[in-house]
Amino acid sequence: MSDKALSASETASGLLKRAGRWQIWEIALWLIAIAMIFVLPSKMLILTEITILALFAVSLDLILGYAGIVSLGHTAFFGLGAYVAGIFARDYVSEPVTGLLVAGAVSGLFGFVTSFLVLRGSDLTRLMTTFGVAMLLAELANQAAWLTGGADGLSGVMITPILGLFEFDLWGRNGYIYALVVLMVLTFIARRIVNSPYGLSLKAIKRNPVRAAMLGISPTRRIVVVYTIAAVYAGIAGALLTQTTSFVSPDVLAFHRSADVLLVLVIGGTGYLYGGIFGAIIFTVLRDWLSVITPQYWMFWIGLILIIIVMVGRERITRWQAFLPGSARAERLKARKAAEDVR
Amino acid sequence: MLTILFDGIAYGMLLFVLACGLSITLGLMNFVNLAHGAFAMAGGYITVIMMNRYGISFYWCLPAAFFVTALIGVLLERTLYRRLYKSSHLDQVLFSIGLVFMSIAAVDYFMGGQQQLISLPPELRGRFDFFGVGIGRYRLFIIVLCAALTVALQLALTRTRFGSQLRAAVDDGRVARGLGINVSVVFALTFALGSGLAGLGGALGTEILGLDPNFPLKFLIYFMIVVTVGGTSSITGPFVAALLLGIADVAGKYYVPQAGAFIIYGVMIMVLILRPHGLFAREGGR
Numbered sequence: 293m294s295d296k297a298l299s300a301s302e303t304a305s306g307l308l309k310r311a312g313r314w315q316i317w318e319i320a321l322w323l324i325a326i327a328m329i330f331v332l333p334s335k336m337l338i339l340t341e342i343t344i345l346a347l348f349a350v351s352l353d354l355i356l357g358y359a360g361i362v363s364l365g366h367t368a369f370f371g372l373g374a375y376v377a378g379i380f381a382r383d384y385v386s387e388p389v390t391g392l393l394v395a396g397a398v399s400g401l402f403g404f405v406t407s408f409l410v411l412r413g414s415d416l417t418r419l420m421t422t423f424g425v426a427m428l429l430a431e432l433a434n435q436a437a438w439l440t441g442g443a444d445g446l447s448g449v450m451i452t453p454i455l456g457l458f459e460f461d462l463w464g465r466n467g468y469i470y471a472l473v474v475l476m477v478l479t480f481i482a483r484r485i486v487n488s489p490y491g492l493s494l495k496a497i498k499r500n501p502v503r504a505a506m507l508g509i510s511p512t513r514r515i516v517v518v519y520t521i522a523a524v525y526a527g528i529a530g531a532l533l534t535q536t537t538s539f540v541s542p543d544v545l546a547f548h549r550s551a552d553v554l555l556v557l558v559i560g561g562t563g564y565l566y567g568g569i570f571g572a573i574i575f576t577v578l579r580d581w582l583s584v585i586t587p588q589y590w591m592f593w594i595g596l597i598l599i600i601i602v603m604v605g606r607e608r609i610t611r612w613q614a615f616l617p618g619s620a621r622a623e624r625l626k627a628r629k630a631a632e633d634v635r
Numbered sequence: 636m637l638t639i640l641f642d643g644i645a646y647g648m649l650l651f652v653l654a655c656g657l658s659i660t661l662g663l664m665n666f667v668n669l670a671h672g673a674f675a676m677a678g679g680y681i682t683v684i685m686m687n688r689y690g691i692s693f694y695w696c697l698p699a700a701f702f703v704t705a706l707i708g709v710l711l712e713r714t715l716y717r718r719l720y721k722s723s724h725l726d727q728v729l730f731s732i733g734l735v736f737m738s739i740a741a742v743d744y745f746m747g748g749q750q751q752l753i754s755l756p757p758e759l760r761g762r763f764d765f766f767g768v769g770i771g772r773y774r775l776f777i778i779v780l781c782a783a784l785t786v787a788l789q790l791a792l793t794r795t796r797f798g799s800q801l802r803a804a805v806d807d808g809r810v811a812r813g814l815g816i817n818v819s820v821v822f823a824l825t826f827a828l829g830s831g832l833a834g835l836g837g838a839l840g841t842e843i844l845g846l847d848p849n850f851p852l853k854f855l856i857y858f859m860i861v862v863t864v865g866g867t868s869s870i871t872g873p874f875v876a877a878l879l880l881g882i883a884d885v886a887g888k889y890y891v892p893q894a895g896a897f898i899i900y901g902v903m904i905m906v907l908i909l910r911p912h913g914l915f916a917r918e919g920g921r
Contacts, residue, residue: 362725409908415724416667420863421907427856428900435893547852551732558729592740598733602726603718 304489312487318566325472329465336464342576343471344532349556349568350479351525356554357562358486359518360498361410364419364550365426366526368406371545373399373527375433378446378540386452388535392474395531396524403523407516423547430545445541449534460536467536474532475569478525482565485521494518555594558601638770639889640882645774647881648781649843651874653836653854654861655788656829658873661862663805664822666720667727670734671833671858672851678704678834679846680742683751693756697838704834705827712826717819735851743848751846777839784832789870801825860903 328339348370355361373395380391409421433440440446453459458466485491496504497511505511534540543549552575560571578597582590657671678700685691685699711734719727759773792798803811804818812818837846844854857880865876880899887898 356725362728364728409904412908416661416863417907419667419724419728420859421904423856423859424900424904424907428897428904431897431900551736554729554732589740589744591736592744595733595736595738595740598729598736599715602722602730602733603715 308487308489308492312483321566321569322476325476329469333463333465336468338576338580340464340468340471340536342572343468343475344529344536345553345556345576346569346572347471347475347478347529347532348526348553349560349572350475350482350565351522351529351568352553352557353562353565353568354482354486354518354522354525356557357564357567358491358494358498359515361515361519362415362419363410363422364547364554365422365424366522366553367545367547367549368422368426368429369399369403369523369526370530370533370549370553371426371429371433372402373530374534374540374544375440375446375530376527377531377534378449379439381449381451381535382446386450388451388454388470391451391535392528392531395534396528399527399530400520400524403527404516404520406523407519410519411512411515423550426545426547426550430542433542433545440540440542443542445539445543447539449538449540451535451538464536471532471536474528478528479565479569482521482525486565490514490517555598558598639886641770642774643882643885644878645771645777645881646843646885647878648778648785649836649840650857650861650881651877652781652784652832653840654858654877655785655870655873656831656833657858658862658865658870659825659829662866663801664720664825666716667724667731668716669728669731669855669859670738670851671731671830672853672855673735673738674704674708674830674833675837675840675854676738676742676846676848676850677707678837679841679850680746680751680837681834682838682841683746683753683846686753693753693759697835700838701831701835704837705831707834708830709823709827712823716826717822720822735855738851739848746848748848751841753841755842773842777843780839784835785870785874792870797821797824856900860899864903864906 325343328335332339348366351369352363352366355363355366376398377391377395380394381388385391406421406425409425410418434442436442451460454466454470458470460467460470486494493504493509494514496507496509497514501511530544533544556571556575557568558571559574560567560569579590579594582593586593653675654671656674657668660666660668660671681700681703682693682696685696686693691699715730719730755773759776762771792801800811800816800821803814804816804821808818837850840846844850860880861873861877864880865873883902884899891898
């Protein structure tokens with residue numbers, strides 16, 4: 293009996309280990325990102341933008357792709373992080389890494405407090421509460437002009453060299469390296485989290501919360517934890533934006549940012565972390581290209597893309613990941629197909 | 636004081652006409668349609684074009700706004716919305732956000748980004764005194780019209796054959812189909828009615844709410860509050876919620892202008908924490 297239990301837990305940990313194995317395409321992606329420093333030195337600013345958006349989308353993926361919470365106000369945490377980093381740098385310490393940690397902590401605390409709002413109710417209630425929280429913060433930032441600069445944005449943010457060693461240069465080279473390092477570290481941590489037994493239990497809750505609760509997995513505590521982690525990530529992404537641009541505009545809390553990050557994640561695909569990164573690359577390049585063609589009306593095309601994605605089916609669009617060499621998803625799809633054939 | 640109450644009621648009535656279509660699609664058909672404001676905006680722009688370019692009377696513009704918007708609603712329902720009734724809420728949210736973005740950009744392209752103005756017919760302008768209470772003629776017009784609409788709507792849903800068909804189709808589509816009710820036609824007509832009412836509300840609201848390409852996003856939160864706070868199981872819930880919201884918003888803007896939108900969002904979040912299914916939800920409802 294105990295023998296059997298042991299082997300079951302061994303199988304389980306074996307499966308987890310296999311799911312968490314490094315894939316060739318993952319390593320290639322990071323190598324390409326590092327190589328960009330030398331290959332495209334003139335495009336550093338847009339690459340930094342992509343990196344920040346990717347981190348923001350990874351954070352949304354943690355709650356949407358793994359816990360199944362649809363949020364219309366995720367930019368609340370992004371904007372909070374941006375403002376905290378800006379105010380902290382202006383009034384207290386202008387060293388970026390400290391600011392990053394402070395912004396992440398404040399945003400995480402806010403995420404912890406608001407996480408209790410998303411525990412109750414249906415999808416619709418969650419949509420409304422997250423949306424409402426983001427609007428409240430936006431209103432607050434707009435009204436508290438003595439602290440945030442109001443509608444003009446927060447200026448006068450001076451950022452000293454990173455750890456006192458590397459200065460932000462005019463071409464954004466160090467800024468990109470800094471953002472990339474943060475993204476890499478945080479993605480590795482997120483990777484550990486989602487491939488742990490805890491990450492697996494989150495997926496169980498997403499599939500069927502009632503069944504998960506019956507199996508002894510308490511949804512409440514797990515959702516609070518993942519929501520807090522996602523808030524920390526989003527806050528750090530916002531802080532990165534402040535530090536690389538030395539400016540905070542009220543735009544960081546605007547509704548279209550929440551919609552944008554949803555679109556980013558949907559383009560890249562949810563539930564495997566890298567969706568945010570691929571999505572950010574595609575989205576930023578696309579937006580750049582569209583706004584060159586139709587400066588004022590690129591929103592129209594973004595809307596059209598959203599509708600087409602939904603109409604064609606998100607599943608079908610994100611299937612291309614399956615063709616990445618050595619993808620776990622490809623193996624799973626193959627296995628499923630074989631099972632269907634037998635049936 | 637009473638004037639503020641009166642203005643608040645007029646505002647609330649207007650919000651109800653704007654939002655009740657949403658409460659049908661969202662509450663009864665369980666479709667998260669964030670693009671509802673786009674239909675209202677369509678109604679508003681139809682009125683603006685008819686009045687300012689062709690000089691048609693305001694009274695003719697109102698039914699025109701209703702029917703043209705309803706037609707747009709049916710077209711979109713038949714071609715796009717219908718496929719998404721069974722999809723997840725995330726898909727519906729993404730789809731309708733896409734629709735909002737497209738409508739904003741399209742209106743901006745054709746009509747420009749400025750605020751649109753209309754001139755009301757002379758008998759609706761101005762105010763008169765009624766026992767010391769200043770009453771705006773146009774607001775009185777809105778209240779009367781919207782009250783009539785509300786009563787008609789309530790009767791139509793509870794007393795007519797179509798109303799019972801709709802309720803049957805919503806409660807259990809398969810059984811309703813088995814009883815010979817053409818569910819997809821019922822849904823299409825309901826959607827048309829909802830978007831038509833939004834168009835009418837948009838036409839009526841051009842004067843009070845203002846009209847520019849960002850209308851769908853600016854008022855989305857109001858519609859959603861009406862529906863989520865009011866609960867989605869009946870017409871009366873959203874109606875009471877719309878009145879409360881209208882009065883609270885007008886009074887808040889008058890007495891504590893610096894609080895801005897805080898009160899509304901705060902109240903909404905509080906209600907949703909305490910009663911996640913709305914103030915007037917029936918037990919076990921969706």
